[in-house]
Amino acid sequence: MESTIATNANRDNWGGGKDKPLGASYGKMMMWFFILSDALTFSGFLGAYGFMRFKFIDSWPIADEVFTHFPFLHGVHAPMYYVALMTFILIFSSVTMVLAVDAGHQMNKAKVTFYMFLTIIGGAIFLGSQAWEWKNFIGGSYGAIQLNDGKIIQFVNASGDQITLESFAKPLDSERTQHIKSKGLWFVEEAALPAITLNEVIEGFKAHPEITIRTEQVNPELKGKTIIPRVNAMAYLNESKAVVVGANLQVNEYGKSLFADFFFFITGFHGFHVLSGVIINIIIFFNVIIGTYERRNSYEMVEKVGLYWHFVDLVWVFVFTFFYLV
Amino acid sequence: MAHTQEHTSHTKLIWKVFGILSVITLVEVILGIIKPESLHLTHFLGTSILNIIFLVLTLVKAYYITWFFMHMADEKKNLRRAVVWTAIFLICYLATLLLIEGSYIHDVLGPLTKWNY
Numbered sequence: 438m439e440s441t442i443a444t445n446a447n448r449d450n451w452g453g454g455k456d457k458p459l460g461a462s463y464g465k466m467m468m469w470f471f472i473l474s475d476a477l478t479f480s481g482f483l484g485a486y487g488f489m490r491f492k493f494i495d496s497w498p499i500a501d502e503v504f505t506h507f508p509f510l511h512g513v514h515a516p517m518y519y520v521a522l523m524t525f526i527l528i529f530s531s532v533t534m535v536l537a538v539d540a541g542h543q544m545n546k547a548k549v550t551f552y553m554f555l556t557i558i559g560g561a562i563f564l565g566s567q568a569w570e571w572k573n574f575i576g577g578s579y580g581a582i583q584l585n586d587g588k589i590i591q592f593v594n595a596s597g598d599q600i601t602l603e604s605f606a607k608p609l610d611s612e613r614t615q616h617i618k619s620k621g622l623w624f625v626e627e628a629a630l631p632a633i634t635l636n637e638v639i640e641g642f643k644a645h646p647e648i649t650i651r652t653e654q655v656n657p658e659l660k661g662k663t664i665i666p667r668v669n670a671m672a673y674l675n676e677s678k679a680v681v682v683g684a685n686l687q688v689n690e691y692g693k694s695l696f697a698d699f700f701f702f703i704t705g706f707h708g709f710h711v712l713s714g715v716i717i718n719i720i721i722f723f724n725v726i727i728g729t730y731e732r733r734n735s736y737e738m739v740e741k742v743g744l745y746w747h748f749v750d751l752v753w754v755f756v757f758t759f760f761y762l763v
Numbered sequence: 764m765a766h767t768q769e770h771t772s773h774t775k776l777i778w779k780v781f782g783i784l785s786v787i788t789l790v791e792v793i794l795g796i797i798k799p800e801s802l803h804l805t806h807f808l809g810t811s812i813l814n815i816i817f818l819v820l821t822l823v824k825a826y827y828i829t830w831f832f833m834h835m836a837d838e839k840k841n842l843r844r845a846v847v848w849t850a851i852f853l854i855c856y857l858a859t860l861l862l863i864e865g866s867y868i869h870d871v872l873g874p875l876t877k878w879n880y
Contacts (some may be wrong), residue, residue, distance in 0.1 A: 491865030
């Protein structure tokens with residue numbers, strides 16, 4: 438029994454922090470092993486993402502065509518710029534964190550406070566950027582049609598560039614309004630109707646001879662989506678099921694629903710890490726201000742929270758590569 | 764703590780590492796925007812040469828963050844190996860099996876997907 442129960446007799450087995458196995462204090466070593474386990478969790482997620490990408494290697498959405506927004510540049514095709522900015526914000530907050538740790542080694546309270554403050558600001562800016570990224574992803578930019586078998590069809594102009602549904606859909610007067618309680622239909626429930634109906638899209642398509650469609654299928658030689666000649670397009674549109682604008686967990690205008698699912702899950706899980714990192718940073722920041730570590734004569738807590746913060750940056754480096762570059 | 768007294772400021776090294784990380788990120792972004800056809804439209808080790816370049820640059824970035832920002836370089840060799848080798852072994856193992864399996868499922872499933880109507 439004694440071997441399994443923590444009693445007073447064996448309380449000092451670890452040494453209470455005096456002994457330093459592997460040359461690191463208990464807290465720092467455990468932070469390293471926590472980071473190791475968290476890294477394996479993220480590899481599990483990214484590995485699953487890679488598995489699905491290889492499974493649908495011939496029809497996965499192309500990141501450059503999905504993430505094209507930049508603040509204050511409406512309608513400008515700006516792939517990668519925004520996420521590159523986010524990467525720089527996070528790397529920079531990593532730099533201020535390591536400067537705080539460095540100042541802590543010199544017991545310089547004022548400098549630690551200042552750099553911790555900058556780190557927290559950087560983390561907050563990153564979180565705001567991610568919220569904006571999600572807003573654009575959920576809102577969508579072009580809109581698409583979902584076929585009966587779940588495939589996504591997008592519309593392109595004569596030069597092969599994607600166009601919005603609004604730009605060609607033909608407004609029809611046969612509008613149906615949403616069934617809601619206040620209109621007397623208390624016995625049915627219905628989701629909000631799309632701004633553009635399927636009929637309007639198809640009629641608009643017929644009225645614009647210059648546009649055509651493209652499928653999710655990727656041309657292996659050119660690594661772009663396959664454009665279907667106009668003459669064959671109606672055969673696809675006859676299979677239409679619904680208008681899709683933006684993204685949710687069931688369907689998205691970019692292609693495979695798994696793409697949006699993994700995007701939400703992995704960037705969301707990372708964003709949650711950033712959020713908890715900011716909160717822990719704030720706690721440590723106030724501890725620095727009230728002089729807890731000054732009295733303790735060691736700023737090791739700043740070092741430990743710094744390890745976690747750098748890890749969050751490290752994960753972003755991989756998320757950036759696998760979601761936006763590769 | 765003896766460590767505290769002997770510690771000299773690493774500020775110079777930190778800014779140098781920041782410079783290296785920034786340059787690597789810039790190279791990645793520029794390559795990602797241009798996507799040179801000579802690198803992008805190739806097949807090498809199951810993907811394109813461009814993707815291999817991205818992967819290598821990412822690992823270099825990960826090395827600099829772990830070694831110099833997380834101060835792994837200053838830790839004892841045993842701790843370093845316990846953390847780094849475990850991660851590298853398990854991640855390589857997981858990624859290899861998952862990617863081979865995903866690729867196999869594509870080979871089986873791909874031809875069954877209907878793309879013409």
